[in-house]
Each structure stands twice: as structure tokens, then as C-alpha cells.
Amino acid sequence: MPELPDVDIYIEALDARIRGARIEKAELKSPFLLRTVDPPLSSVTASEVARLRRLGKRICIGCSNGVWLVLHLMIAGRLHWNHKSGNVLASFTFSTGVLTLTEAGSQRRASLHLASGDDGLKAYDPGGIEVFEATAGEFDAVLRRENHTLKRTLTDPRLFAGIGNAYSDEILHHARLSPVALSQKLTAGESARLYASTRCVLGEWKSRLRTEAAGKFPEKVTAFREGMAVHGRFKQPCPDCCAPVQRIRYASNETNYCARCQTAGKLLADRSLSRLLGADWPRSIDELS
Numbered sequence: 001m002p003e004l005p006d007v008d009i010y011i012e013a014l015d016a017r018i019r020g021a022r023i024e025k026a027e028l029k030s031p032f033l034l035r036t037v038d039p040p041l042s043s044v045t046a047s048e049v050a051r052l053r054r055l056g057k058r059i060c061i062g063c064s065n066g067v068w069l070v071l072h073l074m075i076a077g078r079l080h081w082n083h084k085s086g087n088v089l090a091s092f093t094f095s096t097g098v099l100t101l102t103e104a105g106s107q108r109r110a111s112l113h114l115a116s117g118d119d120g121l122k123a124y125d126p127g128g129i130e131v132f133e134a135t136a137g138e139f140d141a142v143l144r145r146e147n148h149t150l151k152r153t154l155t156d157p158r159l160f161a162g163i164g165n166a167y168s169d170e171i172l173h174h175a176r177l178s179p180v181a182l183s184q185k186l187t188a189g190e191s192a193r194l195y196a197s198t199r200c201v202l203g204e205w206k207s208r209l210r211t212e213a214a215g216k217f218p219e220k221v222t223a224f225r226e227g228m229a230v231h232g233r234f235k236q237p238c239p240d241c242c243a244p245v246q247r248i249r250y251a252s253n254e255t256n257y258c259a260r261c262q263t264a265g266k267l268l269a270d271r272s273l274s275r276l277l278g279a280d281w282p283r284s285i286d287e288l289s
């Protein structure tokens with residue numbers, strides 16, 4: 001699922017292409033995509049794009065008439081600019097070009113909501129803090145608000161905005177912390193390290209993705225990036241210590257970690273941990289977001 005770095009790069013690319021542009025046509029190709037009836041989709045036609053912003057993992061396009069288009073790509077939704085490919089769910093014709101939304105597979109989880117004004121938009125904010133706007137103290141307070149595994153805490157959209165399965169693995173590896181350490185048991189030093197690592201990893205990936213896109217519209221958005229330390233790298237060598245990357249599987253999720261770097265060499269038994277993580281995991285993290 002596109003997370004904070006990917007969504008921010010999408011928004012930067014959209015900002016350069018559609019801010020100030022007129023919306024000539026908004027067309028649904030799949031009736032399941034649109035989850036609200038009021039205001040209607042036709043209400044955005046002929047207005048201009050006034051601003052864009054990210055809300056958690058959502059992409060929000062603000063129109064000059066006060067209506068917001070709120071897109072959640074979920075796992076398989078992707079945006080394309082002047083380029084038709086795949087299973088198109090919606091297309092938006094601007095005076096500057098055509099934006100299409102596609103979704104791979106048949107699950108139909110990507111969504112579009114329309115909201116009236118900034119007050120209407122608030123309904124789509126899960127409430128998590130923006131780590132780049134938070135102080136270390138604010139981060140620490142949110143981290144300890146509930147006692148859960150760090151994996152769940154970081155990916156809970158009610159606590160932290162925009163962090164999902166991929167970047168939480170990378171952040172925890174960078175911070176040298178176990179994915180199943182409990183948030184309220186962290187020392188002050190560990191919490192400070194996690195704060196620094198969260199900002200460092202997300203910031204580094206943002207600039208990396210921006211450099212990769214090189215001004216083009218991001219067309220290669222994936223949860224498995226070359227250059228990630230542990231996420232999606234089961235059995236491959238940890239870039240820092242060369243030990244093989246481990247995994248814990250639970251339901252359709254998988255957490256990757258390095259035992260030498262993060263758990264003092266201890267291998268976390270897959271089966272019992274799956275149970276622990278399974279019990280300490282929102283039924284569907286993606287739906288929560």
C-alpha cells in the first residue's frame with residue numbers, strides 16, 4: 001500500500017500538473033469506487049483545483065468550489081498521468097491532462113469519497129500525528145498511549161499518520177528495535193531513537209523517490225523497493241550485519257526483521273509470534289486506515 005513517502009511524491013507530482021487546472025470531466029468506470037452520494041461527483045466539473053494535501057494515506061484534491069476529492073489507493077490502487085493501462089476505475093480530465101485511477105486484482109478496495117469543505121474533510125482523518133510536525137515529546141506520548149507491539153503501534157493510523165507495513169519494518173530496523181517490543185516498556189532512550197529513525201527513514205525515502213521520479217509522474221509505486229533493508233527481503237542478507245532477514249507471518253501480513261540487529265540474535269518463533277501479533281493487530285489494518 002502506498003505509504004507516506006509514496007503518497008507525498010504522488011501529491012507533489014499532482015500539484016505540479018493539476019493545481020490551478022480546470023476539471024473538465026470526472027468519470028467513474030466502476031460504480032463501487034465512489035462511497036459517498038453527496039456532494040455528487042458532477043459537482044466538481046468546471047471548478048479548478050485549488051490545493052492538494054495528504055490525510056493519513058489518502059490523497060485529497062481540493063476544488064475551488066470547496067469540494068474535496070478524497071482518494072484512498074489501498075493496496076493495489078495506482079494513479080497514472082496521460083497514460084492508460086490496466087483496470088481503470090475512474091478518470092479525471094483536467095485542462096492540463098488526464099489522471100486515471102487503476103486497481104490491480106479484483107478486490108475493489110480503493111475508494112473515492114467527496115467531502116464538503118474543510119469540516120467535511122475532517123471526517124476522513126483517522127487522527128494519527130504527522131511525525132514531521134511532532135516533537136520528540138509528542139511522539140513519545142502518542143507511542144505510549146496504548147500498550148501494544150511497536151509494529152502495531154507504528155502502523156495504527158489513529159496514532160501515526162501514513163506509516164504502513166513496509167516503512168514500519170524499515171523504521172524498526174533502523175532503530176534497532178524488535179517489532180514485538182511493547183510500546184509502554186520502551187526506555188526514554190529507545191523512544192528517542194525510534195522518533196529519530198521514523199523521521200530519518202521516511203525523509204530519506206521521500207527524497208529517494210523524488211530523485212527516482214525525476215520530475216516524471218511516479219508510475220512504479222510498490223511496497224517492495226530495491227534498497228529496503230528488511231521489508232520484503234526474507235532470507236536475504238541484512239545490509240548492516242549480513243545475517244539473513246527473518247519473517248513473522250500472520251494472516252495475510254508479514255513482518256520482516258533482522259535478529260542480530262533488532263532482537264539480540266533471538267529468533268522469534270513464527271507460530272507463537274503469529275499468535276501474539278495476530279491478537280495485537282487490528283483485524284484489518286488496511287481497513288482501519
Ligand SMILES: [Zn+2]
Nearest residue numbers: 238241258261
Ligand atoms: Zn542486521
